[in-house]
Structure formats: C-alpha cells, structure tokens
Amino acid sequence: MPIYQFFKRKWLLRQPFPDNRLKILESKVPVYRKLPQHYRETLKKRMVIFLDEKRFEGCGGLTITDQIKTVIAAYASVLILEETADYYSGLQSILVYPDDYMAPVYEEGEGGVITEGFEHRKGEYWGAGNIVLSWSDIEENLYESNDGQNLIYHEFSHLLDDRYGLTAGIDEEGKPLRDDEWTHIMAGSFRKLQRRAYERRKSALDLYGAQNPAELFSVATEAFFEKPDELHRENPDLYRMLNNFYRLDPLRWMG
Ligand SMILES: [Zn+2]
Structure with missing residues (x-):
C-alpha cells in the first residue's frame, strides 16, 4: 500500500461517521440492525474506506445517490468484516444500472459461425476492475434479508474467489x-x-x-x-x- 494511502485511511477512520449514512444504514440495510454492536462499528469503518477508494458510476440514466452508495458499500463490507482482503484491491469502479441491463453475447456455433445477440443480466463481475449491478435487483431483495438472494454478496464474493x-x-x-x-x-x-x-x-x-x-x-x-x-x-x-x-x-x- 502506498504511504499516502496508509495515512489517508488513518485520517478517514478518525472522522465521525456521517449522520445521513447512518440513517440509511438503519432504515435500508436490515443486516446492520442484526449485527452485534462491535461488528456494526467495524462495518462503518470498512465502509468509510470502501466509499473513499471505489468509484461509483451511474449507467443507463441512473443517478448515483447516497442511498445507492451506502447500501452497496454496506453489503460489500459485511463480507470483509474480519478479513479486509485489502478492500477488494483491484476493484476500481462499481457500475450501477437502474434495471436489468442488456449485455452483448457472442456465441460460436457449428462451423465457427458467430451469433451475436443480447441477454438480460442483473449483475456481473468483469474481472478487470469493474463490477456491474442492477439497482432494481438489489432493491427487490433489500427488505427480505433472509431469502438467500443478495446480488451484492453474490458479485463481491466472485471477487474474493478470484483473489484467493x-x-x-x-x-x-x-x-x-x-x-x-x-x-x-x-x-x-x-x-x-x-x-x-x-x-x-x-x-x-x-x-x-x-x-x-x-x-x-x-x-x-x-x-x-x-x-x-x-x-x-x-x-x-x-x-x-x-x-x-x-x-x-x-x-x-x-x-
Ligand atoms: Zn455469479
């Protein structure tokens, strides 16, 4: 880690956690309320670094809001509560679409004929510093915290798999x-x-x-x-x- 990053993180962790983000955590991130107190504190620390170091980009007309950033950062940080994996090093940008998005697909068929088309996707990990997520698919599962569906856990765990x-x-x-x-x-x-x-x-x-x-x-x-x-x-x-x-x-x- 470059020395300036080390000091920047130290400085960031000394700042109070922003009130507006805390409100979002309490109202929009069900897992936050379930976590034991000491993990809540750790989660906020992980989030502060994550939010500072990752870039969020709205795609397909989506405007990135504090809520979108807070929710994504929170769930991504749950996975690294005990093992930071250096905050998903290598990940630079999180691209968020309002809805399922269309991704180009190329398939090689018989005789090397290439068919081009599009398919609907909810999210994916591009392996080159980008994660793509559909906000409506995140929201859909946001309020049911125990249905086993969580796009953020899903895509970020691909990153950990790759890394290790x-x-x-x-x-x-x-x-x-x-x-x-x-x-x-x-x-x-x-x-x-x-x-x-x-x-x-x-x-x-x-x-x-x-x-x-x-x-x-x-x-x-x-x-x-x-x-x-x-x-x-x-x-x-x-x-x-x-x-x-x-x-x-x-x-x-x-x-
Ligand atoms: Zn997957």
Whole structure:
C-alpha cells in the first residue's frame, strides 16, 4: 500500500461517521440492525474506506445517490468484516444500472459461425476492475434479508474467489484438482447441487450455483449470510468452510 494511502485511511477512520449514512444504514440495510454492536462499528469503518477508494458510476440514466452508495458499500463490507482482503484491491469502479441491463453475447456455433445477440443480466463481475449491478435487483431483495438472494454478496464474493483462487482447484465437472479439505468440501457441495438441480429438488443454495464451481461459491455465500440456519442444516461442512474463510458466524445474529 502506498504511504499516502496508509495515512489517508488513518485520517478517514478518525472522522465521525456521517449522520445521513447512518440513517440509511438503519432504515435500508436490515443486516446492520442484526449485527452485534462491535461488528456494526467495524462495518462503518470498512465502509468509510470502501466509499473513499471505489468509484461509483451511474449507467443507463441512473443517478448515483447516497442511498445507492451506502447500501452497496454496506453489503460489500459485511463480507470483509474480519478479513479486509485489502478492500477488494483491484476493484476500481462499481457500475450501477437502474434495471436489468442488456449485455452483448457472442456465441460460436457449428462451423465457427458467430451469433451475436443480447441477454438480460442483473449483475456481473468483469474481472478487470469493474463490477456491474442492477439497482432494481438489489432493491427487490433489500427488505427480505433472509431469502438467500443478495446480488451484492453474490458479485463481491466472485471477487474474493478470484483473489484467493477459492474454486480454482475444482474442474467444471466438480472434480477436485487439489487435495485439501476446502477443495473436497466445495467440490462435493457442487456435485450435490448439480444432482439436486438435475432432479429439480430444492436446496438452501440457489440452483444457479450448479452452473460451475465459481457460481457455487457465490450462491453459498448468499445462503451463508442470509439463511445460515438452513445452510447449516443442509450442509454443515460447507457452512464450516465458509465460517473459516469469512471468519464470521452469521448463525449467531441472523434468525
Ligand atoms: Zn455469479
């Protein structure tokens, strides 16, 4: 970290947390009220740095408001309460669309014919310093804090996966390529979810996670923070792995 950044952070953390943001936290971020007091204080500290270092850009005609910034910063900061991962270093901009947005897709078909088209997306991680989010999809799940759907947890956990190579040791079929407990449990959970998706059975995890191991990790993160009891009941080993990774135990405050 450059020295000026070190001192800037120190200075920022000495400033009082802005009242308007605190009001938004209290009224628009349900998890804030559920967190134990000491985590609330840590969350505010993480947010102050996050908000200072990340750029927000409104797209598709959206004007970035304090509410949008506060809500996104709050949920992104929940994931890094105990392990800052240097505040998602590498992430520069958060692009926010008012609604689902259309993203160009290119598909190579038979004989190398390339079809171009568009598809609706709610959010994605571009891997090159950008995260894209749809505000209406964030808002939709904002007031139900325990339905296991949270676009912000989802996209930001992709960043952590990338940074730490959390699912790099599992191939697309769910075969572990490394021999450690984390990889075995993640791979086993992925194969289990694939079977459930195939049999169209419900799971504490969003079946979307059956797409590939990276999606498994992101839907598991959503379930871990939003419905830890259900995840813990269905797959205690996966819960334990996420508990070790995030160094947090949402079972203690969600409920
Ligand atoms: Zn995803």
